[in-house]
Amino acid sequence: QEGKNRYYLFDMEQDIALKSQHEQLIRISDALQNNEFVMHYQPKVNMKTGELLGAEALIRWQHPERGLLPPITFLPIIDRHQLNIDLGEWVIESALSQIAMWRQQGVDIEVSVNIDVQQLQQKTFAKRLGELLQMHSDVPPHLLQLEVLETSELQDIENVANIMQSCTELGVGFALDDFGTGYCSLTYLKRLPVNLIKIDQSFILGMLDDPDDLSIVEGVLGLSKAFQRDVIAEGVETLAHGVALLRLGCCYAQGYGIARPMPAEDMLPWTKTWKPDPAWSKVSMDKRH
Ligand code: C2E
Ligand code: MG
Ligand code: MG
Numbered sequence: 170q171e172g173k174n175r176y177y178l179f180d181m182e183q184d185i186a187l188k189s190q191h192e193q194l195i196r197i198s199d200a201l202q203n204n205e206f207v208m209h210y211q212p213k214v215n216m217k218t219g220e221l222l223g224a225e226a227l228i229r230w231q232h233p234e235r236g237l238l239p240p241i242t243f244l245p246i247i248d249r250h251q252l253n254i255d256l257g258e259w260v261i262e263s264a265l266s267q268i269a270m271w272r273q274q275g276v277d278i279e280v281s282v283n284i285d286v287q288q289l290q291q292k293t294f295a296k297r298l299g300e301l302l303q304m305h306s307d308v309p310p311h312l313l314q315l316e317v318l319e320t321s322e323l324q325d326i327e328n329v330a331n332i333m334q335s336c337t338e339l340g341v342g343f344a345l346d347d348f349g350t351g352y353c354s355l356t357y358l359k360r361l362p363v364n365l366i367k368i369d370q371s372f373i374l375g376m377l378d379d380p381d382d383l384s385i386v387e388g389v390l391g392l393s394k395a396f397q398r399d400v401i402a403e404g405v406e407t408l409a410h411g412v413a414l415l416r417l418g419c420c421y422a423q424g425y426g427i428a429r430p431m432p433a434e435d436m437l438p439w440t441k442t443w444k445p446d447p448a449w450s451k452v453s454m455d456k457r458h
């Protein structure tokens with residue numbers, strides 16, 4: 170590949186690394202075939218009213234030997250491979266089936282799925298999404314929301330905005346995930362058709378101790394108000410985080426303090442028993458946001 174008149178010493182270590190990545194890809198591909206992936210669902214709630222806004226679908230690998238694996242252990246391996254696109258499609262499909270199942274049980278739950286930017290930027294993305302929605306004609310498209318990471322990999326913003334617009338016309342909504350961690354947050358907010366902003370959990374986790382994090386949270390709440398977008402806090406781990414957010418006028422939340430991601434079958438029982446903490450309903454909210 171480097172041209173003639175060259176030779177390289179065979180690099181054993183590199184070979185092992187490559188080989189094992191190749192093997193890992195094959196293993197993940199098999200796992201997809203064998204139905205070893207499962208979605209867990211984490212509730213998104215209104216802390217003030219106790220109302221369920223929806224649930225975020227989060228992928229897990231039920232590995233036969235290693236147990237339940239979080240996405241960080243396998244998503245990076247398939248980054249930039251076709252398998253990433255295939256798995257992404259499986260995730261949407263799985264979420265649509267789940268929405269349909271909950272509907273059969275008499276409950277409409279809006280489900281948000283995380284979409285890889287590589288997948289979103291495929292020319293055929295909107296068309297394929299339309300086909301999946303048609304295959305699930307029992308699911309109203311507004312029950313599906315796509316979470317897009319606010320990342321520098323959204324290179325051609327015009328193109329991404331067009332793709333998102335086509336999806337919006339199909340009836341699905343968009344959320345801007347991990348908001349505040351990227352380099353172009355404000356540009357994305359201005360240019361992309363998103364309904365919901367998700368304040369990155371790092372700012373929420375820090376807001377009780379770090380005045381800078383608190384300022385960022387206040388800033389994002391102000392922005393979302395100015396742009397007339399809904400806003401939700403991720404990483405609400407404790408009662409106190411909830412109280413602080415409510416004081417700032419933010420009532421939508423997701424986090425371990427409300428519920429951990431759970432298997433689909435646990436969702437309906439959870440919604441029937443969960444009540445917001447009484448301390449939350451007492452907080453008088455700042456109406457500026
Ligand atoms: P994310 O979309 O920002 O999802 C939130 C992550 O934070 C989830 O981790 C969730 O379990 C975790 N989390 C929720 N509440 C709390 C909390 O109160 N405290 C803390 N410390 N963490 C909390 P998870 O499931 O490991 O997912 C990590 C990331 O992997 C997700 O971040 C998302 O970017 C990606 N991901 C997950 N599922 C999928 C998928 O199906 N497709 C794609 N493309 N990416 C996915
Ligand atoms: Mg997300
Ligand atoms: Mg997030």
Ligand code: MG
Nearest residue numbers: 346347369370
């Ligand atoms: Mg994240």
